[in-house]
Amino acid sequence: MKRTIMMLAAPLLLTALFSGAGCVARPPAGEKEYDVAEERQLLEIQKSRIVDQLNEMRRREQEEVRQRIESVASRGPQTITLRVDDEIVVEVWLRDMLQQQDGYPREITIPPDGRVVMPSIGEMNILGRSPEELQNDIRERLDLLLNHPTVKVRVEKHVGAKVSILGEVKMNPNRDTGPGTYEIEGETLLSSFISEAGGYTENADIRNIRVTHANGESEIMDLQRVLDGHIEENIFLNGGETVYIPEMTRLSHVIVCGHIAGPGIYPLDEGMMLSELIADAGGVARRGTERRVITVRGDRYHPKVIKSNIHRVYTRGEREEDLLLKPGDTVYVPKSYISLYEDTLRLILLPVTTVRDMYFLEDTINDD
Structure with a gap:
């Protein structure tokens, strides 16, 4: 199963940034060099803030993994009571x-x-x-x-021991598998039980499988880590448990930088529009413009630049100017009077491309 995790940072590589973007090949002679320098200095400062945010996200993820491992290490098989015909x-x-x-x-x-x-x-x-x-x-x-x-x-063999499984479980009428209640014989590993129940669907969040035991206590198993070789994190089932495989909700983020009140990394909710992101980030700063918001999209090898006039969305309700955001989008709000020509953008966005190279991670997955 493939799954994409993006811990993003700033704009994509810009080698193909301007192809098809409607930019002039070079800036006009009157372009003021200090304008470009100011923009670069601004993004350099914001780059540091973005790096701090990314490091904190990574620290939290590592702490969650550590706590989960400690919980598993201190856990033993649940106690069962011997019955007739066991x-x-x-x-x-x-x-x-x-x-x-x-x-x-x-x-x-x-x-x-x-x-x-x-x-x-x-x-x-x-x-x-x-x-x-x-x-x-x-x-x-x-x-x-x-x-x-x-x-x-x-x-x-433990007679009468039953385990229920719900959520993103594959259904196969020919094998009578899918969500339901199954008998198990003796201590059974959760990974084996899921397989015998039909396996998980493509939309399953196998990193957060919840097991509720007969005594009401719950724990979470990261099946992906078990499949990757961390077998000590598997969970024993003895009967009376309920297993729930949730639907995967991708933890997606986008970056907004430039002349915006709150530059940084923002979680991407399903169906989130560019105008909503600008609003969530506090709106365009005093020297910025809503008329030429730049969104950089795509992977590092095939970047794409999209220009949006968010001012028309706000003032005229022209929804066609809005943009449905995708995981990994990087949004740049430029200064109101600076020209967005190819060479100018290359210079302005150069500081943040290094962040992209350092922190763009792909965990064997596609969003397709």
Whole structure:
């Protein structure tokens, strides 16, 4: 599954910035050099602010990952209670760990009365006990006889254990899979359970799968990290859990710079228009202009420049002048009286292109 994460910064590479953009090949002789220098100085200052914002976003993401890993590291499998017809295996290893005590491993299907005969111990009632309790009891009974044996109780089948799964689950009527409730046998890894239930859809946010346990406690699993090899972050299911796979809501951002009241990085809401972004950023600053707002779009190899007269949107309601924003768009509000010619724009936007090169990240994905 492909998914695009953009941690953006400033305009795209400008080698193809002006092709088809309606710009004159060179600035007029009267273009004032200090105007260009002022614009570059302004964007240099804003570049520092954008870098700080990006570093803070990255720090928060790393902190979230760290907390999630710590939570997983301190988590053990949820306790279950042995029931009639559950199938378990009891292993009793001698001190050398090379062989087991006579009569072990012992495969047991729990009878209705819960009573079973254990080699070297005798009759035991194991119904209603947790595997951990049974394991400790067997170890204590054999300790004097075998001098600190290693005992393991493994649940092969846990009867009646059911797990529900909701959300972005693939439906396959031929396999009877999709959202619903399924029985599991013994401790089951969440990644395996999702696969057996049909897998996840293309719109699934597999980085934020929520598991609510029978006791009401919830935790989040990042399935992508598990698939990437962090198997220790997988979650054990024992029955009674509800798994919810949410729809992916991309964390998208756009950048606005230049003569704007609040330059910086802004989250991109679905359906957000350029006029809304300008308003959210506090509006055009005193020396800026709404009549020639520049939006740089596309990847670093195929940049595209779009000019918009937002003044007409505000004053005349001409919606065709507005622009539906996309993830990664960088918006530049120029000075009201500076000419936007090819060489001029190259000079003005040069400081922020370095930020773009440093922070434009693609995590194996497309927005298509």
